[in-house]
Structures are given as structure tokens and as C-alpha cells.
Amino acid sequence: MSSGRGRGRIRRRLTLGAAGLAAAVLLALAGPGVGAAHALAVGGPCVGHKVRxxxxxxxxxxxxxxxxxxxxxxxxKRAGARKTMSVSVQARGSRPVRDKGRYxxxxxxxxxxxxxxCVRVTGSVSGRGVSTGWILC
Known part of the structure; x- marks a missing residue:
């Protein structure tokens, strides 16, 4: 014969386990967004560490x-009036991803x-810019 107290413990453990699993899933799903929010909070537009x-x-x-x-x-270098700007990143073997406009x-x-x-990076402001070869290999 089993007592009511034993079943209560099992039920409580199952509830705690399910709650822990749900919290882990939510953290895993929210993880990248949390990192992005943190990077934006400290002033950087990109997640990660600056390499160049x-x-x-x-x-x-x-x-x-x-x-x-x-x-x-x-x-x-000087913020103010809108000017033609661009940035592009291309992973070797893939097409480049670009943002170009007046900012x-x-x-x-x-x-x-x-x-x-390896990646290739280009950027320009008002017709002057920089372009790398294959870097970060």
C-alpha cells in the first residue's frame, strides 16, 4: 500500500521537473535575443567581440x-547630413550580404x-571606403 504522502512527493517532483524543462526551453529560445539586447545596451550594433x-x-x-x-x-566619421553609405560581408563560397543607402x-x-x-568585408562613406581580402580564416 502506498500512502498519499508518497504520491504527493512524486507529483511535486514531476511538476518541478516540468517547470525546469520549460524554463530551459525558454532560455534557449530567448538566448540569442538576450545577447543581442546586451550588446546593444553597451553601445555596439553587433553581437560578439570586435576582431577588426x-x-x-x-x-x-x-x-x-x-x-x-x-x-x-x-x-x-562625421554624423549629420545623410550621405551614401554601404557595408558588405561575404563568406567564401557564398554571396555577399549588403546594406547600402543614404544614412x-x-x-x-x-x-x-x-x-x-574566410570572409571579405567592404564599407564606404561618400564614395571613399575600404575593402579587405579574405580575412578571419
Whole structure:
């Protein structure tokens, strides 16, 4: 014969286990968004750590990397009036991902999944810019 107390313990453990599993699933699903919110909170437009800064006469391109993803953003040296800006990231063997338009301060961010492949990064502000060869190999 089993007592009511034994069944209550089992039921309580099952409830706690289900709640823990639900919390783990929610954290796994919300994890990338939480990281993005944290990166934006500290001032960066991309998630990850900065691996390169590519300066040029009218601005700079910053390149970030995390978990196989590469992100880049072009920032104008002088914010203000809208000017033609672009940023592009291309993983070797894939097509480039671009953001091009008239912006006051920043073009991008653009992100590609590079895995362990090399990437090529370009950026420009008002017709002047920078382009790398294959980097981060």
C-alpha cells in the first residue's frame, strides 16, 4: 500500500521537473535575443567581440565575430547630413550580404554565418571606403 504522502512527493517532483524543462526551453529560445539586447545596451550594433577596425578617410568599418557568425557595420566619421553609405560581408563560397543607402551615421549591421570560412568585408562613406581580402580564416 502506498500512502498519499508518497504520491504527493512524486507529483511535486514531476511538476518541478516540468517547470525546469520549460524554463530551459525558454532560455534557449530567448538566448540569442538576450545577447543581442546586451550588446546593444553597451553601445555596439553587433553581437560578439570586435576582431577588426578598418579605418578610412571618411569613416570606419568594424567587424565582430561570435559563434561562427561575422557582423560588420560602417560608421561615418562625421554624423549629420545623410550621405551614401554601404557595408558588405561575404563568406567564401557564398554571396555577399549588403546594406547600402543614404544614412546620417551608420550602415548595417550585416551578419553572415561564416563557420570556419574566410570572409571579405567592404564599407564606404561618400564614395571613399575600404575593402579587405579574405580575412578571419
Amino acid at each position: 577596425t578598418l579605418p578610412f578617410s571618411t569613416g570606419k568599418v568594424e567587424v565582430f565575430k561570435t559563434r561562427g557568425y561575422v557582423c560588420a557595420v560602417t560608421t561615418a 546620417a551615421r551608420r550602415a548595417g549591421p550585416v551578419t553572415v554565418h561564416a563557420g570556419h570560412r
